[in-house]
Amino acid sequence: MTASTSPDGRRRPHRGRPRRFTARAAAAVALSLAGALTVAAAPAAPRPAPDPLARFHDQDLHWKSCLLGPDDTTGKDLEQAGAQCADVTVPLDYARPEGRTITVAISRIRGTDTAHRVGALLLNSGGPGGQTIGDPPWVRSAMKDVAARYDVVGVDPRFVGRSTPLDCHWPTGSMIRGAGNGRAGFDRMTAFAADLARRCRTHAGDLLPYATTRNTARDMDVIRAALGERRVSYLGYSYGSYLGQVYATMFPGRTDRVVLDGVEAPEVYGPRLLRGTEEANRHALRGWADWTAAHDAAYGLGHTRGAVLATVNGIRSAAARTPLRVGGHRVDEHALPVVVFNGLSQDNPTAYGDFAQAVRDLRRAAEGRPVTPSPWLASTLEFMLTGHESVYGSAQTAILCGDVPAPRDPETYWRDLRRAGSRDQLFAPVTNDINPCAFWDPPRERPTTIRGDLPALLVNATGDPRTTYRSARTVHRDWPSSRLVTLRGADQHGVYGVFGSACVDSTVNAYLATGRLPSGDIGCPRPAA
Template sequence: MIRLKTTLTAAAVAAGLLAGTGSAAADPVEAESAQRGGLSRYYDQRLDWAACGHEQLDAAGAQCANVTVPLDYQRPRGRTITVAVSRLKAADPARRRGIMLSNPGGPGGAGLDMMLRVQGWMSPDVRARYDLIGMDPRGIGRSSPVDCKWSVGPMLRSAGVDRAGFDRVVALESDLAKRCAEREGDRLPHITTRNTARDMDVVRGAMGEQRVSYFGWSYGTYLGAVYTQMFPQRTDRFVLDSAVDPRKYGLGMFQDLGAPNEAALDLWAEWTARHDAEYHLGTTAKQVRAGVEELIRRSARTPIRVGDYTVDDNFVPIALFGPLSDPRAYPLLAGQVRELTDAADGKGAPPSPELEQALRFMFGPGAHQDGDGQAAVLCGDVRYQRDPESYWRDIQRSRATQPVFGAFANNITACAFWAQPKERPTVVHNNRPALIVQATGDTRTAYQHGVALHKAMTGSRLVTLKDVPVHAVFGNYPNTCTENVVNTYFADGTLPARDLTCQDDAR
């Protein structure tokens, strides 16, 4: 899904052509490119590995390189861009199996340093066998980044409580799309998931590897699934954690966020009520939830001043959405709701560092370089409904059962005003082996999305983490069962004999 740092991580995923059913067949476009041979200079390029100029990567002994790729794969002799990659070499060269590519999600997540975090969750056996490869996808981070000069961070907003709030968002999203078209119009059609998958295959070839293994979170599961469809003979061991249903990538993916976030809000409200002595937000879950809903209405009537920022009903649900992706963040969320409530009551105080970071990411200078790259991929991959009234009708229908998040999950984005995609979406249907890991309470990529991806990839196994409202499991949320399954698969290629369910260690 999408990663919005402290405040927001949303999920997303993208495009291609059906090349076969049952078994994986090479995507026709990719087969045509291979026959032309016009890409050989990219696959055969020599990579110049050097220090990364990144404190943590350099301290870990990583190396970085820039990989040259065509902006437009249909014009391989045309304009080029670069994709930044990092490498943490296998701990035991004698046992090395190959490379493991990765993606942290988003889209829009810079992944150059992702494997620094994930490697700590890998068994010594796995670390011995793989060069771990981080990558900033095209248009993101160090990889020829998109820069539309937005005045805000991500494009995602709640529609608020009434038509006035929705109309504000419509105007904002139209302006954001216009800015990108004016500044980056010639590049935008090529900042897509399909092209990132092609870039991954160029990285594979330039590193002299026949196949790749892969680990991806959230949107990274969609990217990984698209790669298996486009380059089926190049896949080795793929782990797709917190998956997106390829058929719902786009608006349907966002709409499915509403229900699990309402459920997670109830769990948080129960936790907060048990800690009323600290946060004073209510002694029952019903009181806590009612206070949150009233806070949103109050921010619509009178926007809340918090430090240098003004917060209204378009923002408050987003502030809730971020921490709800992990139950360990419940204290953080309770503290921020207390801060916003105090500010609404006129008890102004400088925001905590955590709330300041969240506000700066949404509204502050420089935040645009995360948001516009994310939009380029989300909007460039699939078609979106263009009529604002259709979004408004969905929002209104959702309010009864999703009073906090319906106006966010069903809201309009800049994609409604974007140019139509250059390629058709990828239909994922193959039998490539993969391990899919999904928590039942995932608030970013709903559990049914993992089930759907498992059905689309008939050679996969599904590992369910039961009754945990967390997004991103392996490498993020401690669980002995899921860690053992993932490490076993990466180490020796053994998938579970059947789908399995893991219990939360914390229970």
């Protein structure tokens, strides 16, 4: 969402409606000498109920340096961009605002064009569980001249990043795994998922019920009020698009300009949100294979698409027989498909090259040769196979499981895997596998029923392998006042300010500048390489 404020002389949102007084004329045309006309005042309207969140809405934010220490690269980037940071106090449980509190960390780069100020632009980069506090510098760069009219605000949602943490002390940064090729592998993953859920109950059980998108939206409205804004603008990517839909539904009238990029349809969102992305991922894999075949001299993975895909399939088969040794890690049939899946969300030469290097390293490992993994593969394996990023995986899973209930019977997942695996042995075991939500306590609240319409700007690539183009079209259909900007011919997740499409970027910036949506939907061609 969005939020903005100025610590000196900030505007406060109007609290309640003004009292209205009505008058009843009781005319008594007397035959006396006075001949007076008397008027009786109606009883005053009742006073508005006290705001139970007043102490949060009216809090004074202490703005400070974003730099946490000499190794804080995010803080250095924010410092160079002129950002400041603050901690916003919010209730842990909005049903008991007088109880325990937590903090939500925000950053802000103030707008400089105060004469044409629009307000605050709140950011969410997705996940769930993704940090956004470091995003204002690059978002301002993407906004070009219009950035001066906004206070650009990055938010680490509750339990994420610099906010009060939720840590289940996992041995992994992600709950996502491949199920393997048989029942024995699936049973291992069922035990793995159950163990992750148990760790969360043990180490973070007091926080789990409050890790939800609805509570994150409530936090955003506290941020709006604390920043002194009546309405906020919002830029949300991926999961952030769903968060934007929830906020606009729960707090109608408090959004100004809304941009949702990589749009998640509400009926898709939940613990099994990757189901249905298999074809988009196969398409992305073929696109990468074409590029890699054209660069066979650099990577040696095959000079045709078919040869490159055969290399990937050979690595998958080898990992299913015996785990591959890559540096200090063992990459088995459960981890290998996730590495491939993680390599396919960005459609550009840098991301393609990183993934091609990783596949080259994995092929060498499959051949029994010693391997020192390339930087992208090393960081991916550290994320998946160590507890280095436990906080990320913990928060992401807690939000997904806390929002929407998942099937609890492992046999449901096994049946889905057998059906989908007959068509796809690489991605279906990832997108249909069981996860810790099968062993989670039921959500405390029902999922939000998203409002019927909102004049928002929606952005999506046709080949998005995470939030599919079908999802974007579904939200556009449900919000007839919205406009859809389509990037054609790209297997790209997240477009505005990321992909280098002048067509997309200029359309979004025009909307942010004027508040007027395009007269119709817009199709943007893939930029020339």
